[in-house]
Amino acid sequence: MCPTCSKPTRLCLCTRFKTPKLINAVAVTVLQHSLEKNHPLNSTRIASIALQNLTVIPVSDVNFQARFSIRPLYSSDLEPSENPVDFTIEKYGKIKSFRVTGNGSPPECDLDQLLASRNGVVDDLGKGFVVKKFQIKELNGSNGFGDREEFEITVPEGSVLLFPSEKSVGIEEGMMRRCEVKNLIVLDGTWAKAKRMYRENPWLELLPHVELVDMEEEEGRRQSLYGEVRLQPKEGCLSTIESIVWGLKAVGERDLEGLDGVLHVFASMVGDQRRCKEERLQALAMPSLPQP
Numbered sequence: 001m002c003p004t005c006s007k008p009t010r011l012c013l014c015t016r017f018k019t020p021k022l023i024n025a026v027a028v029t030v031l032q033h034s035l036e037k038n039h040p041l042n043s044t045r046i047a048s049i050a051l052q053n054l055t056v057i058p059v060s061d062v063n064f065q066a067r068f069s070i071r072p073l074y075s076s077d078l079e080p081s082e083n084p085v086d087f088t089i090e091k092y093g094k095i096k097s098f099r100v101t102g103n104g105s106p107p108e109c110d111l112d113q114l115l116a117s118r119n120g121v122v123d124d125l126g127k128g129f130v131v132k133k134f135q136i137k138e139l140n141g142s143n144g145f146g147d148r149e150e151f152e153i154t155v156p157e158g159s160v161l162l163f164p165s166e167k168s169v170g171i172e173e174g175m176m177r178r179c180e181v182k183n184l185i186v187l188d189g190t191w192a193k194a195k196r197m198y199r200e201n202p203w204l205e206l207l208p209h210v211e212l213v214d215m216e217e218e219e220g221r222r223q224s225l226y227g228e229v230r231l232q233p234k235e236g237c238l239s240t241i242e243s244i245v246w247g248l249k250a251v252g253e254r255d256l257e258g259l260d261g262v263l264h265v266f267a268s269m270v271g272d273q274r275r276c277k278e279e280r281l282q283a284l285a286m287p288s289l290p291q292p
Helices: 044-050 111-117 120-125 171-177 191-199 202-206 240-250 256-285
Strands: 027-033 054-059 065-072 085-090 095-100 128-138 145-156 159-162 183-188 209-211
Touching (some): 027 044, 027 145, 027 240, 044 054, 044 256, 054 145, 065 145, 065 202, 095 111, 111 202, 145 183, 171 240, 240 256
Parallel strands (some): 027 054, 027 183
Antiparallel strands (some): 065 085, 065 128, 085 095, 128 145
């Protein structure tokens, strides 16, 4: 088993890259569902090998409650230990409590009210922030609760979320609204897992949302290579690596040849899976030999 790409030696992906790691000017942050990492067709492993400026953050489902603390990267009004936004959610993202401090904000409000207020806290967070997530669970045999830190993410100014939602705009339009995209945040998981991650991480609402829209070629709408070996919820859905590559192209990444090479490696991985599937089907179709 290859320790880098986690593939069997005969199917190792590492030797298929024709160039060194791409030094992508726009950073990529992947929020990866905890059950996705070891999936044989997970494409983030290709991004990890191909892109130098990439961070992968494991994210788990909320099975009881989770608490988030958010503080701006730059603020002259806060002590180092202060977190102006602190909230707790329940399973599937229902907000249980929400507290805001500083800059004249009402201490009790919700995320929509905070975003609509456009007060000093929101302005500070727009310049970048740090978010911490703590998983909360009930302690066995007691009435108490325990928590553990799951992640701490630095979200720099210029970050956007690449995810189709009601508030998403085309990535080209999103670039026109902002001076510069510096960090592309992508959710990695099945469509159902990605939607749950989005609901259970409400801090993503603080970011501009963009999506890849109507990328047409001469032969019609672009199809994901995943369609051959992995179920897609609807036409036009892309794998994580395809989303990253096309997202980087859309925001002006210059090494187009290198990005196309990344997709070629992904295509070869899909081809491996297709051949393995065909071999299994052929083996099942072979008549069993009579026992002597």
